[in-house]
Amino acid sequence: MELNGITIDDSFAEAFPMKGTRLIVTAHDMTWARHAAVATTGFATSVIACGCEAGIERELSPDETPDGRPGISILIFSMSGKELAKQVEKRVGQCVLTCPTTAVYAGLLEGDPIPLGKNLRFFGDGWQASKMIGGQRYWRVPVMDGEFVAQETTWVTTKAVGGGNLLLLATDTAAALHAAEVAVAAMKALPNVIMPFPGGVVRSGSKVGSKYPTLGASTNDAYCPSLREVAKKSDLSPDIGSVMEIVIDGLTDADVAAAMRAGLKAAIALGVGSGLKRIGAGNYGGKLGPFLYHLHKLVPGAAA
Amino acid sequence: MSGWKLTLKAAPRLRVDLRSVSPAAFAEFDGVAVGRHVVHHGNEAVALGDLFAIAPGVDGELRLEGDLSKLDRIGWQLAGGTIRIDGDAGDYLGAGMSAGEIVASGSAGMLAACEMSGGRLEIGGDAGDFAASALPGSMDGMRGGTLLVRGNAGQRFGDRMRRGTALVFGDAGDFVASRMVAGTIAVAGRIGAHPAYGMRRGTLLAAGPAPALPPTFVGNTVDIGVFWQLLSRDLARHGGAFAALPKRRVQRHLGDLAAGGKGELLFVA
Numbered sequence: 001m002e003l004n005g006i007t008i009d010d011s012f013a014e015a016f017p018m019k020g021t022r023l024i025v026t027a028h029d030m031t032w033a034r035h036a037a038v039a040t041t042g043f044a045t046s047v048i049a050c051g052c053e054a055g056i057e058r059e060l061s062p063d064e065t066p067d068g069r070p071g072i073s074i075l076i077f078s079m080s081g082k083e084l085a086k087q088v089e090k091r092v093g094q095c096v097l098t099c100p101t102t103a104v105y106a107g108l109l110e111g112d113p114i115p116l117g118k119n120l121r122f123f124g125d126g127w128q129a130s131k132m133i134g135g136q137r138y139w140r141v142p143v144m145d146g147e148f149v150a151q152e153t154t155w156v157t158t159k160a161v162g163g164g165n166l167l168l169l170a171t172d173t174a175a176a177l178h179a180a181e182v183a184v185a186a187m188k189a190l191p192n193v194i195m196p197f198p199g200g201v202v203r204s205g206s207k208v209g210s211k212y213p214t215l216g217a218s219t220n221d222a223y224c225p226s227l228r229e230v231a232k233k234s235d236l237s238p239d240i241g242s243v244m245e246i247v248i249d250g251l252t253d254a255d256v257a258a259a260m261r262a263g264l265k266a267a268i269a270l271g272v273g274s275g276l277k278r279i280g281a282g283n284y285g286g287k288l289g290p291f292l293y294h295l296h297k298l299v300p301g302a303a304a
Numbered sequence: 305m306s307g308w309k310l311t312l313k314a315a316p317r318l319r320v321d322l323r324s325v326s327p328a329a330f331a332e333f334d335g336v337a338v339g340r341h342v343v344h345h346g347n348e349a350v351a352l353g354d355l356f357a358i359a360p361g362v363d364g365e366l367r368l369e370g371d372l373s374k375l376d377r378i379g380w381q382l383a384g385g386t387i388r389i390d391g392d393a394g395d396y397l398g399a400g401m402s403a404g405e406i407v408a409s410g411s412a413g414m415l416a417a418c419e420m421s422g423g424r425l426e427i428g429g430d431a432g433d434f435a436a437s438a439l440p441g442s443m444d445g446m447r448g449g450t451l452l453v454r455g456n457a458g459q460r461f462g463d464r465m466r467r468g469t470a471l472v473f474g475d476a477g478d479f480v481a482s483r484m485v486a487g488t489i490a491v492a493g494r495i496g497a498h499p500a501y502g503m504r505r506g507t508l509l510a511a512g513p514a515p516a517l518p519p520t521f522v523g524n525t526v527d528i529g530v531f532w533q534l535l536s537r538d539l540a541r542h543g544g545a546f547a548a549l550p551k552r553r554v555q556r557h558l559g560d561l562a563a564g565g566k567g568e569l570l571f572v573a
Binding site: 026066068069081102127129130131132133138140146147149300 | 423467468480486487488497503505507525526529530531533534535537550566
């Protein structure tokens with residue numbers, strides 16, 4: 001299939017089930033809310049070594065937050081609820097509790113409960129106080145700038161999906177980056193999804209397995225332009241000089257599909273003149289994940 | 305499920321104990337069974353039908369009409385359903401209730417909502433002494449749910465209260481929030497002598513005129529704006545004098561220092 005001169009592979013992205021939660025971080029102003037959110041979602045690109053995948057979902061205006069201050073909603077995903085609980089506790093404890101003026105609340109109110117402020121309260125060394133407000137328990141922990149307020153619990157959805165993706169194949173790095181930036185910007189406008197890699201884009205796409213027995217994943221040689229002429233099998237035609245991947249995690253299957261749809265639409269709109277030649281998707285032959293996103297079903301004009 | 309409307313025929317001579325009258329139990333009854341249901345009038349057993357005119361009502365609801373100020377323990381340990389009272393209620397209204405809703409248009413006697421642990425109790429008029437408190441000999445008072453007193457509250461409001469939210473739209477008598485363990489009490493009107501006497505934890509909010517600060521409380525200037533927005537926005541849902549709270553500034557005092565000092569007395573400016 002070709003749209004605006006760009007080839008759309010007859011391929012699909014393969015994604016897998018994850019556990020996810022949303023946290024609302026508020027602060028005195030957006031600057032400090034962002035500091036906390038950026039720190040909390042730092043080093044959270046891939047579950048392979050980070051324990052979770054996390055990102056900023058969007059900024060919240062004062063009338064959208066529980067305490068009437070500016071805030072940021074972040075999404076955190078993990079492979080298990082237990083690991084997610086561990087990551088939430090560590091990250092909120094080190095990056096939100098520590099950040100001036102912040103408060104933290106649950107951003108999902110149904111699913112399986114995990115501790116949010118429940119264990120962090122012990123930082124109060126006995127001076128912490130709990131308060132039931134509107135059926136929810138909050139903890140007030142005395143800190144040097146006043147008090148840190150944290151909702152006791154957040155809730156985890158088991159319907160989250162991780163690993164939706166698009167591969168953007170272009171003539172050179174500048175064109176590939178531009179297409180990726182445009183696609184990420186379109187996806188960021190949607191709720192319930194994050195693109196966990198730096199700037200939403202990953203250049204080190206991986207395949208399963210390696211020549212080294214201890215490694216479970218290694219570079220995706222079929223998509224490395226530097227290996228086109230030497231690798232056993234290359235998926236790149238001679239006009240491709242650079243490939244970028246966008247990975248998407250979402251709270252539901254439909255959210256990931258919507259983000260891929262938006263990214264495809266934005267990238268295709270650039271036209272082949274931009275240097276974007278082809279759009280593909282990463283999969284493992286359908287063996288890994290139960291969620292398959294066929295590009296031909298998601299492009300503009302496709303029957304939903 | 306079916307509901308019933310009970311209209312008091314004449315004020316009883318002695319006090320009547322209605323603890324066995326619950327919407328859930330009566331929902332399964334027919335009119336004859338409701339009329340035959342035995343309650344105690346003083347130490348004498350009487351049929352409900354002798355005291356009340358009985359008619360079918362709204363599903364899941366028990367409606368009581370008349371001057372019920374001599375009828376005690378209405379909604380005793382209520383675990384679900386709705387009781388509506390058109391008139392005054394006696395002592396122990398909603399005592400020990402854990403769920404459901406009681407709405408009384410008139411006033412309530414003593415010990416209303418005592419040891420209440422859940423649900424919602426609304427008193428249109430005044431509440432007598434020891435509302436939201438503990439039964440004699442018990443360690444904890446109100447321990448959950450929401451109590452709204454549209455009129456004034458008597459003395460010892462929220463004595464030994466442990467959890468939940470209790471709001472007084474009018475004035476509160478002496479010793480409000482005495483020996484409070486935790487929870488939230490907010491008073492829109494004037495507050496009597498010795499507020500929060502022996503308070504261990506919890507919050508007493510004077511949303512109206514600030515009372516004299518008890519000698520065992522100490523002012524605290526820290527910014528509690530985040531907590532205040534969470535609390536005041538929740539209280540504002542109840543309307544009246546509480547509706548404007550989120551826009552007002554709060555002044556915090558810690559105490560009772562004679563009992564640990566982990567409670568707070570909030571004044572608004």
